[in-house]
Each structure stands twice: as structure tokens, then as C-alpha cells.
Amino acid sequence: MPSLGADMESGKLAQWLVKPGSKVRKGDVIAVVETHKGAFEIDVFIEGVVSELCAKEGEELPVGALLARIAAAGEELAAPARTAEPPQAPPQAPPPALPPAAPPSPPAATPPAERAAKAPAGPIPAPAKAPPALAGGRKKVSPAARRRAEELGIDPETLEGTGIDGSVTLANVELAGAGGGRHRTPAAEPAELKRRTGFDPDQMRQAIAAAMSRSKREIPHYYLGSTIDMARALGFLESYNKERPPEARLLPAVMLLKATALALRDMPQFNGFWEDGRFRKADGIHIGWAIALRGGGLIAPAIRHVDDRSLADLMEALRDLVGRARGGGIRGSEMMEPTFTVTSMGDRGAESVYGVIYPPQVAILGFGRAVERPWVVDGQIVARPLVTASLAADHRASDGHGGSLFLAAVDRYLQEPETL
Amino acid sequence: MNDAEIRQLACTLLADIAPDTDPASLAGDIDIREGLDIDSIDFLNFVIALSKSSGRSIPEADYAKLFTLDGIVAYFR
Numbered sequence: 001m002p003s004l005g006a007d008m009e010s011g012k013l014a015q016w017l018v019k020p021g022s023k024v025r026k027g028d029v030i031a032v033v034e035t036h037k038g039a040f041e042i043d044v045f046i047e048g049v050v051s052e053l054c055a056k057e058g059e060e061l062p063v064g065a066l067l068a069r070i071a072a073a074g075e076e077l078a079a080p081a082r083t084a085e086p087p088q089a090p091p092q093a094p095p096p097a098l099p100p101a102a103p104p105s106p107p108a109a110t111p112p113a114e115r116a117a118k119a120p121a122g123p124i125p126a127p128a129k130a131p132p133a134l135a136g137g138r139k140k141v142s143p144a145a146r147r148r149a150e151e152l153g154i155d156p157e158t159l160e161g162t163g164i165d166g167s168v169t170l171a172n173v174e175l176a177g178a179g180g181g182r183h184r185t186p187a188a189e190p191a192e193l194k195r196r197t198g199f200d201p202d203q204m205r206q207a208i209a210a211a212m213s214r215s216k217r218e219i220p221h222y223y224l225g226s227t228i229d230m231a232r233a234l235g236f237l238e239s240y241n242k243e244r245p246p247e248a249r250l251l252p253a254v255m256l257l258k259a260t261a262l263a264l265r266d267m268p269q270f271n272g273f274w275e276d277g278r279f280r281k282a283d284g285i286h287i288g289w290a291i292a293l294r295g296g297g298l299i300a301p302a303i304r305h306v307d308d309r310s311l312a313d314l315m316e317a318l319r320d321l322v323g324r325a326r327g328g329g330i331r332g333s334e335m336m337e338p339t340f341t342v343t344s345m346g347d348r349g350a351e352s353v354y355g356v357i358y359p360p361q362v363a364i365l366g367f368g369r370a371v372e373r374p375w376v377v378d379g380q381i382v383a384r385p386l387v388t389a390s391l392a393a394d395h396r397a398s399d400g401h402g403g404s405l406f407l408a409a410v411d412r413y414l415q416e417p418e419t420l
Numbered sequence: 421m422n423d424a425e426i427r428q429l430a431c432t433l434l435a436d437i438a439p440d441t442d443p444a445s446l447a448g449d450i451d452i453r454e455g456l457d458i459d460s461i462d463f464l465n466f467v468i469a470l471s472k473s474s475g476r477s478i479p480e481a482d483y484a485k486l487f488t489l490d491g492i493v494a495y496f497r
Contacts, residue, residue, distance in 0.1 A: 241480045246468040249480060251460050294440050294457070322461045346459040 001055075001065045002042065004035050004335050010062045011035045013055040022050045024070060029331065031067065035207075038199030040332045048072040204297030215356050219274075220395040223354050226407040228414055229377075230370050230385040236417035253344055254314045256367050256387075258420045260342055261285045261306035263409035269398050270406055271339050273360040279397040288338025288358065289318065291325040300358065301330050302337035311420055345369050352388035363393040363403075365410070421474075426496045427489055433469045437462050448490035 001011050015032040024030060029041040030050070052069040055061055141149070141156040149156035233255045241249040264271040264285050272282040285307045288300035303317050324330055341358050344367040345351075353366035368388040375384035389410055393403050413420060421429070434443040438456040446455045453463060467486065471478045474496060478486070485491050 238480070246464065246471045246478060249464065251464060253461070292459075294438060319461060319465060323465065346461075348453060348459065 201296040225390040233417045259413035267406045270363040282339035286337045288341040290343035301334035355392040362397040366390040
């Protein structure tokens with residue numbers, strides 16, 4: 001049972017996606033584990049054959065417990081299944097910094113009966129069960145899906161939901177209406193292909209509360225801010241995007257992400273963990289990108305090796321990550337890997353953000369919304385798009401001087417967008 | 421596509437991006453980014469889906485015309 005968060009003591013093996021005899025390769029998802037943060041896909045990082053499933057579906061297990069044995073390729077004896085947790089990885093997890101940029105929208109039109117049908121309170125609820133309603137309960141159905149289902153004369157509660165919390169979405173209804181039918185016919189697809197993913201907002205809130213309380217209790221934060229002129233970076237994007245179809249276009253977010261990674265490469269004292277009273281530098285630059293979830297809460301799964309990847313590659317990774325974070329389907333390894341966190345307010349958020357460090361990381365960088373403001377260039381006042389970058393860092397691991405150099409490096413990279 | 425079909429297509433695509441909302445209940449002149457609480461990545465995904473299902477390329481300079489359902493209907497009319 002991998003640790004999916006600093007505050008995780010146990011998890012429930014919700015579902016096996018492999019059987020004894022299944023061949024697995026690095027990165028394959030073999031199981032779904034539910035924690036109080038929600039459901040996560042567990043991937044492996046060895047190649048071999050599953051020889052034994054030790055944990056039963058529904059079983060609650062402490063962190064470190066044996067889930068399965070995998071005979072590594074070319075190995076006779078079965079080795080305990082190692083999930084993708086790096087050997088010395090600090091227990092880490094998602095909710096990074098701040099209240100989400102986007103305030104949670106209330107689950108509109110949720111009748112009381114549906115609320116009552118929620119999983120009973122407990123340490124590890126089952127947040128995302130797609131299967132038929134619990135006894136006496138009703139399935140979650142999105143308002144748009146319910147309306148469309150009515151038009152089509154379909155009972156939405158008979159459909160398999162693939163939305164957040166396993167709710168039935170408009171897409172599920174349209175599919176069923178088109179005759180493609182994702183009606184729950186148990187024999188239709190093998191059990192190992194079904195996925196249960198998603199996040200329970202109440203449990204997410206508890207997880208954020210635990211991690212952020214620990215951060216503010218243990219980490220002596222210091223804060224620095226700088227205003228960055230984004231004219232060059234945005235000008236570069238405009239001409240880059242002009243020639244390209246929508247799916248190949250970049251957003252300013254990837255430039256902020258890449259510039260941060262390059263600055264971390266220059267200043268590695270911000271990329272790592274505070275453990276056992278000292279700083280440990282991380283091996284790669286894996287940036288946790290804070291994503292506000294619809295319905296409340298946020299997670300910050302990792303984008304790996306950001307410093308080595310192209311802007312186009314990072315944009316695809318970011319779009320994929322945001323899509324999966326909102327719909328469920330974030331892998332356990334992605335939750336454990338971040339070595340640093342970035343929280344960006346996007347184009348509708350606040351002008352600046354002062355982050356709360358996600359322990360055991362030692363810093364978080366926040367970017368406010370780009371705003372057009374008067375700015376002095378060569379002695380002249382001109383209108384420029386400006387972004388406020390704010391660093392919150394652990395004073396045990398670094399000092400304000402280093403922090404200032406780090407922010408200056410981020411600025412410098414953003415002034416040379418063609419090198420990103 | 422007639423106006424009603426364009427509107428329905430937009431609402432279907434938006435409901436995939438913001439599954440907890442009902443885009444069809446949104447007034448035509450409301451900014452969908454505010455009304456449905458979607459951010460720039462969501463909006464880009466919406467434009468990609470809109471472009472693919474309509475077969476029409478949408479230059480970035482036209483994004484502002486797509487911020488409301490009325491605007492989207494007028495754009496594809």
C-alpha cells in the first residue's frame with residue numbers, strides 16, 4: 001500500500017485491474033486505491049507477471065502492507081509488488097496550497113434523497129462508486145444529464161456514470177440515447193476494465209485541512225513577491241498560436257511552468273524536501289500543478305521532468321492532467337512525485353497569491369492573473385501585461401537572498417520566451 | 421446547422437467540460453466562463469472540441485466572440 005499523502009495511514013484496496021497471471025509493464029495501472037482524498041490508480045514500476053493478489057477488494061490496509069506479488073521478468077520467485085513509489089520518496093500528496101482559484105459550485109439541484117445516499121461517513125469512504133445505487137439510495141446525475149435523459153425518455157439511474165464521483169454525465173446520456181448504451185450490463189466488459197475514480201469533496205476538504213495545518217504548524221514560511229512584465233512572453237505566444245490549430249496552441253501557463261523549472265535547475269535548494277531536520281535535494285524537477293476541482297478542493301499532481309520538455313509537450317501534459325484531475329483518473333505515482341508546487345490563478349483569478357507550502361516540499365511559487373497596468377520602459381510609461389509572482393519558502397531550508405535570486409531567474413527566463 | 425443545433429452542440433460540449441452544470445439553462449448573453457466557472461484550460465478544450473465538431477478553424481483572435489452562447493450561435497451562423 002503506497003503512501004499517497006503525508007497524512008495517509010491506510011487505504012482501501014477498492015478494485016483490482018489485474019489477475020494472477022496478468023503481465024504488467026512499468027506504468028501499468030494495476031489497482032484502484034481509495035483514500036480519504038479520493039480514488040487513485042496505482043501503477044507499477046517493474047515488468048513481470050502478477051503471481052498473487054494478497055489484498056482483497058474492499059480490504060483496508062496500512063501504508064506499507066503487501067498488496068500483491070509480481071514475478072519480475074526473468075525471475076523465478078515472486079517479489080512483493082513494488083508500486084511506483086520511489087524507494088526514498090517522502091510521503092507526499094496533493095492538496096498544495098490555497099483555496100482553489102475557482103470557488104466550488106454547489107451541486108445544483110441535488111435532491112435531499114441523493115445527499116442521503118452518499119457513502120456513510122468513515123475514515124475511508126467509497127467516493128466514486130459507479131455501480132448501481134446503494135440500497136435505498138439514488139445515483140448522482142448531473143442536472144444537464146437529467147434534463148437530456150428526460151427528453152430522450154431514458155432513466156439516467158440505469159446508466160453507468162463516468163463523471164466526478166461516478167455521476168452520470170450528459171455525455172453518458174447522449175451515448176445511451178445514440179444506442180451505444182453504456183447501460184450497466186455486467187457482462188459487457190471485463191471487470192478489470194472498469195474504473196472507479198473521482199474525489200469526494202468532504203474528504204478532500206479534510207485532507208487539505210490536515211496537510212495545510214501541518215504546513216502552518218511546522219514550516220516557518222517567508223514570502224517574496226516580484227512583478228514580471230509578460231509582454232514578450234505573451235507576444236511570443238500570440239505569434240506561435242496564430243499559425244496553429246486550437247489543439248496545438250499554448251497557454252501562458254506553460255511558459256510560467258517551464259520558466260519555473262529552469263529557475264529550479266539554477267537554484268536546486270528550492271527543489272526538494274525537508275526531512276529529518278535537513279534539506280534533501282530532489283533527483284528530478286517534477287512540478288506539482290495545483291488544479292482546482294469542480295465541486296471544491298484541489299490537487300497538485302506532478303508534471304515530470306519539466307525542465308527537459310518542450311512547451312508543446314508540456315501543454316499536452318497540462319491539458320491531459322487537468323482533464324484527468326477533474327474527471328478522476330490521477331495515478332498514485334503522480335500524487336507522490338512533486339518536488340515543488342506551482343499555483344497559477346489563471347485568467348480569472350486574483351492578482352496575487354501567497355501560497356502555503358505542501359510538506360515536505362520547501363517552496364511554492366504563485367502566479368497571479370495577468371493584468372494590463374502602467375509600467376515604465378526606458379523612461380516611458382507604457383501599458384504592459386504584468387504578472388505578480390510570489391514565492392513562499394521554508395526558512396529552515398533557504399533565505400530571502402536565495403529566494404530573490406530564484407524569482408529573478410524566473411523573470412529572466414520569461415523575458416527570453418524563445419529559449420523556453 | 422441551424423441556430424438551435426449550434427446552441428445544442430455548444431451546450432453538449434460545455435457539459436462535458438463542466439459536468440456539474442446545466443449549460444442549457446444559461447442565458448444567451450452570460451459569459452460562459454463566469455456562468456460555468458471554467459478556466460483558460462477548460463476554455464481551450466472547449467474551442468478544440470468546437471473546432472473539431474464544426475470542422476471550422478477558430479483563430480485565437482476570435483476567442484472573445486465565443487464567450488457567450490449568443491456569440492457562439494452568431495459565429496457559426
